[in-house]
Amino acid sequence: MLIGVTGGIAAYKVCNLIRELVKFGAEVKVIMTEAATRFITPLTLSTLSKNPVYTDKDFWNADGCKDSKNPTIHISLAEWADVILIAPASANTIAKLACGMCDNLLTAVALAARCPVAVAPTMDVGMYLNESTQVNLVNLKEMGYFVIQPAEGELASGITGIGRLPEISVIVEALKNILLGITRDLVRRKILVTAGPTYESIDAVRFIGNRSSGKMGFAIANAAVQRGAEVLLVTGPSNLRTPNNVNRINVESTLDMFKAVKVNYKKADVLIMAAAVADFRPEKIEFDKIKKENKNMLELKLVPTVDILFEMGKLKKRKKIHVGFALETNEDIQEAKRKLREKKLDFIVFNSFSKENNVFGSDFNEVTIIDSKGNIEKLPRMPKFDVANKVLDKIVSIL
Numbered sequence: 001m002l003i004g005v006t007g008g009i010a011a012y013k014v015c016n017l018i019r020e021l022v023k024f025g026a027e028v029k030v031i032m033t034e035a036a037t038r039f040i041t042p043l044t045l046s047t048l049s050k051n052p053v054y055t056d057k058d059f060w061n062a063d064g065c066k067d068s069k070n071p072t073i074h075i076s077l078a079e080w081a082d083v084i085l086i087a088p089a090s091a092n093t094i095a096k097l098a099c100g101m102c103d104n105l106l107t108a109v110a111l112a113a114r115c116p117v118a119v120a121p122t123m124d125v126g127m128y129l130n131e132s133t134q135v136n137l138v139n140l141k142e143m144g145y146f147v148i149q150p151a152e153g154e155l156a157s158g159i160t161g162i163g164r165l166p167e168i169s170v171i172v173e174a175l176k177n178i179l180l181g182i183t184r185d186l187v188r189r190k191i192l193v194t195a196g197p198t199y200e201s202i203d204a205v206r207f208i209g210n211r212s213s214g215k216m217g218f219a220i221a222n223a224a225v226q227r228g229a230e231v232l233l234v235t236g237p238s239n240l241r242t243p244n245n246v247n248r249i250n251v252e253s254t255l256d257m258f259k260a261v262k263v264n265y266k267k268a269d270v271l272i273m274a275a276a277v278a279d280f281r282p283e284k285i286e287f288d289k290i291k292k293e294n295k296n297m298l299e300l301k302l303v304p305t306v307d308i309l310f311e312m313g314k315l316k317k318r319k320k321i322h323v324g325f326a327l328e329t330n331e332d333i334q335e336a337k338r339k340l341r342e343k344k345l346d347f348i349v350f351n352s353f354s355k356e357n358n359v360f361g362s363d364f365n366e367v368t369i370i371d372s373k374g375n376i377e378k379l380p381r382m383p384k385f386d387v388a389n390k391v392l393d394k395i396v397s398i399l
């Protein structure tokens with residue numbers, strides 16, 4: 001087990017963590033950043049870990065590091081570790097990891113890692129809640145890093161807030177879960193996710209669309225694949241990058257999406273319909289571009305599109321889980337409950353669209369999960385990737 005220690009005031013607490021891990025029988029090696037050595041000494045951590053502690057001197061030493069002649073110690077350590085924990089993880093190191101920087105031994109090892117990497121962000125509440133840190137943490141999670149949520153309480157500055165290193169027992173439990181693969185609780189599950197908007201053609205060049213970016217559905221696909229699921233993403237037009245190991249089918253109209261979902265439904269254990277599909281489409285699609293000349297008005301006759309949630313509800317097989325998303329411009333939970341019943345969903349994720357919760361294109365969302373047993377769980381505003389994991393937690397609890 002490799003522990004990376006960075007320059008945070010909580011570095012001294014890592015002494016107890018290392019003692020605990022060694023007591024459990026773990027072989028612990030430690031890397032310290034230059035800043036970390038200002039807070040505690042390598043001597044303390046090498047004594048407790050019963051191993052040499054690596055610093056940037058080992059990174060840059062042409063004759064090899066302290067315990068080998070190997071000048072590429074960053075690769076050897078990356079290959080050696082079963083799990084890497086960076087605790088405390090400073091805002092600075094988190095930012096470096098989020099953009100793939102590797103200008104010291106610790107970040108180079110993390111970048112070269114062959115094993116799971118966990119970070120325990122520990123800092124002042126302002127630094128933690130700063131948009132940069134929050135975006136960096138979301139990016140790390142999306143890349144597959146494990147983030148151990150900091151605890152709330154009195155901080156070194158005397159201010160009370162979030163940013164403390166969690167209790168040792170919480171960190172040990174998180175490491176155990178990572179090593180035992182408990183975080184991969186969707187292995188062998190097949191999940192079909194829909195995402196994005198749909199485009200309904202008016203003529204050869206124009207369409208009716210909506211403001212959905214696809215971020216919610218893509219976040220679900222990414223989180224599910226990281227938890228071990230086999231994921232097929234059926235998406236309307238979106239410029240988002242396909243998450244690693246996710247299979248993707250691009251569609252344009254609601255009807256195309258319905259056909260793709262229907263064809264692939266048989267293989268899926270879970271169907272999550274996060275796409276913002278059009279409810280109406282032009283009755284007739286003009287083959288050529290409609291000309292503007294001599295027209296004071298253009299009337300479009302719209303007809304309903306296929307209701308994918310409803311149609312899939314009719315085809316629902318007993319053991320399959322169906323999850324729907326509903327967006328309303330008011331707090332109309334009754335409407336969400338009606339959809340839940342009519343569309344035979346196991347649960348529905350209800351977005352209330354408002355100025356404060358403008359979900360379109362945002363990396364954040366505030367949702368309420370309502371299940372078919374009548375349970376209602378209102379979640380605070382959080383990154384879409386975290387919402388995705390909450391949705392998957394709910395699925396795991398039903399499976």
Ligand SMILES: Cc1cc2nc3c(=O)[nH]c(=O)nc-3n(C[C@H](O)[C@H](O)[C@H](O)COP(=O)(O)O)c2cc1C
Pocket residue numbers: 005006007008009010033034035036089090091092093094122123124127
């Ligand atoms: C007294 C003191 C306490 C600090 N505590 C923290 C902290 O708790 N968390 C943090 O992210 N940065 C903290 N910093 C700032 C980091 O030490 C600084 O950003 C440093 O460059 C981090 O380098 P590293 O990420 O390479 O370890 C502190 C700095 C000082 C001087």
